[in-house]
Amino acid sequence: MKRRLFFLSVFFSFLPALALGFQDCFNREYPREDQDFLKDKDKLEALEAFEKELENNKDGRLLNKRWPTVNLKLTPEEEKSRFGTTGLEQAQKSYMFFHFEGELGTRCALGMMRIVRKMGERKLACYRVESNPLVAKEYLDPAYPQEKKEGMDWKLMMHWIHPPDIKGMSVLMFSYNNKNRDQDVWVWFPSLRKTRRLTPSNGDDSLAGTYKTYAEVFLRRVTDEKHQIIGETVMKRAFLPIDFMEQLHLVNELGPLTKKHNIFMKAIAQPRDCWIIRSTSVKGGYCDYYHTRIWTIDKEWGYGPILEEMYDKRQGRMMSSHLWFWRRSSSYDGRLIPGWYNFAEDLDFEEHGTSYWLGVINHGYPSLEEWFTLRELKKSITTEYIPSMASLPPKKLVPLEALFPTKELQEANRRFFPQRITAFPGPDPTIPVGLEKLRKWE
Numbered sequence: 045m046k047r048r049l050f051f052l053s054v055f056f057s058f059l060p061a062l063a064l065g066f067q068d069c070f071n072r073e074y075p076r077e078d079q080d081f082l083k084d085k086d087k088l089e090a091l092e093a094f095e096k097e098l099e100n101n102k103d104g105r106l107l108n109k110r111w112p113t114v115n116l117k118l119t120p121e122e123e124k125s126r127f128g129t130t131g132l133e134q135a136q137k138s139y140m141f142f143h144f145e146g147e148l149g150t151r152c153a154l155g156m157m158r159i160v161r162k163m164g165e166r167k168l169a170c171y172r173v174e175s176n177p178l179v180a181k182e183y184l185d186p187a188y189p190q191e192k193k194e195g196m197d198w199k200l201m202m203h204w205i206h207p208p209d210i211k212g213m214s215v216l217m218f219s220y221n222n223k224n225r226d227q228d229v230w231v232w233f234p235s236l237r238k239t240r241r242l243t244p245s246n247g248d249d250s251l252a253g254t255y256k257t258y259a260e261v262f263l264r265r266v267t268d269e270k271h272q273i274i275g276e277t278v279m280k281r282a283f284l285p286i287d288f289m290e291q292l293h294l295v296n297e298l299g300p301l302t303k304k305h306n307i308f309m310k311a312i313a314q315p316r317d318c319w320i321i322r323s324t325s326v327k328g329g330y331c332d333y334y335h336t337r338i339w340t341i342d343k344e345w346g347y348g349p350i351l352e353e354m355y356d357k358r359q360g361r362m363m364s365s366h367l368w369f370w371r372r373s374s375s376y377d378g379r380l381i382p383g384w385y386n387f388a389e390d391l392d393f394e395e396h397g398t399s400y401w402l403g404v405i406n407h408g409y410p411s412l413e414e415w416f417t418l419r420e421l422k423k424s425i426t427t428e429y430i431p432s433m434a435s436l437p438p439k440k441l442v443p444l445e446a447l448f449p450t451k452e453l454q455e456a457n458r459r460f461f462p463q464r465i466t467a468f469p470g471p472d473p474t475i476p477v478g479l480e481k482l483r484k485w486e
Contacts, residue, residue: 069113069275069320074104077365077391078281078351083310086303087160091391091398094365105393107360110353111338113274114322123273131271131321136184137346139266141382143198144176144407154404154479155202158301159253161397167301168252169206169479175199175411183221186267193221199416200262216421223265232421239418247330254399255364255390259330260352268329269337275320279340281313282350284371284386285448285457287441288406289465291371291386295478301400309387313369314456317343318350334363342370347382365391372447376408378440380447404478406438441466 070076075097085093098104107114123130157168176198183193200217204210212234219227229242247259247268259268286294298305318340325331335357341348347370354363368388375381388401414420444464448454 068277069111070277071110071112074098074101074110076351077367077389078279080280083281084307086306087165088162088396088398090389091393091396094391095393105362107336107338107355107362110362111274111320111322114336114338116272116274116322118272127273127276127319129273129319131273131319131323132186132266134273134319134321134341134346134348135266135269135271135323136181138341138348139184140179141347143179144174153406156300156402156404157252157254158400159255159397160399161395166253167207168204168210169300171203171205173201173411173415175413175416179221184266186270190222190224193223195221197221199411201415201420214421216416216418217262218416219262223267227263230418230421239421246333248333254401255392255395255397256366256388256399256401257333259333260366263330265330267326268331269323269325271321271323273319274322274338276343277318277320277340278315279318279350280315281310281367282316282318282340282342282370283314283347283453284309284312284369285314285453286312286371286386286461287447287464288373288438289441289467290457290461291373291404292477293461293465295402295404299481300478301402305402306387306389306400309369310389312456312460314453316350318348319343321348335360345370345372345382361393363392363394365393373407374438374440374442374447376406376438378438378442379408380442381407408438 075081075094077094081093081097082090101109103109118126120130120132153172153174155170155172159166159168175196177196179197180193182188197219199219200215202215202217204213204215214232216230216232217227218229226244229244230239231242232239245258245263247257247263249258250256251258251261294305294308298308321339321341323331323337323339325334325336331337334354336355337352338355339349339352342350348368349366350368350370352366352368354365355361356363366388367390369386370382371386373381386403386405390399390401392398441464444454444457448457
């Protein structure tokens, strides 16, 4: 009897440790991009604050120090048994959300980028329109032969509108489901009045000079990496409790990617329960410029990556860290849309720089096939807006209870927006709010 009581007391004393063993596998001795010490930082001060936190831990950029469970090895069956899902399944979810799968129209998308280096800043802005037909689920299976994949993965047209040295330039991209087939990329140079076809980008090429690469934004495939869950955590700042109209209001009030805007976004972001996934690059894929990527994805909604860290091949040192904020929003036609990032922050430790992203995106507009042609490419208008991409107000809004299904998220939204914004706040509905502030960027 005493032996049984002893066994039970030992078992129950270790039960909390067993239950929480994978609750947070991040080593909190080392800094993390979503921690509070970066909440009020912007530009290079964010990077410098991160590096200062590492001064007392010289190995604080090492993969095996930051993530103690990084070497966890599980079969897919063991992974499924332990977590109820697998890293591969989560990578497939992330791909579907990240590429707007099934969205044949994303008519209004104004993208703004701010790149900060020691020698100064550069600010960019573009319109984009895209078409993303639903991909066959079997195409995301690493075992499915590439040569059997048919059709288009996505089409994309971008018109650059800022700064003046690239204003009017346009890019047209076709990406195919068969990833052995190179992307088709054309660029229109208005100063030359010529169209040029470009060679495919390498995965590690910088996107427009930012600290995100083409692989991270456009090219990365599920099959470019091997994925496994290594734990779970609560991301302190992951989800923005704002809708499309509220986002426009913030851009109008605070300006696009200003320090006030960036700090406000980081301050209002809400915590979410996330899986932590280790993805190791496959040789010959678009991601083979790094060895390992550690990233988090929302357990409930499948949004990801939220936090993302890239590690090099030689020493397993962190090369860069990215924080993507996600939101849910009302589409133009009143559907619930799992919005892509509204705001993102990048820290690059190799080149010592930061970049920031702002996506003003409204869904539900039909994308016409003729938009994705060389003829349309040459119609890039060198003024400050493209009429065919007008940002019209939604026909109706999704109820707040559907956008923010928990009491905590509803309270977070009402704290910043006591009354829901239902009307387009700009004087001209064809020009996205805040765009006129681009003149002040120079």
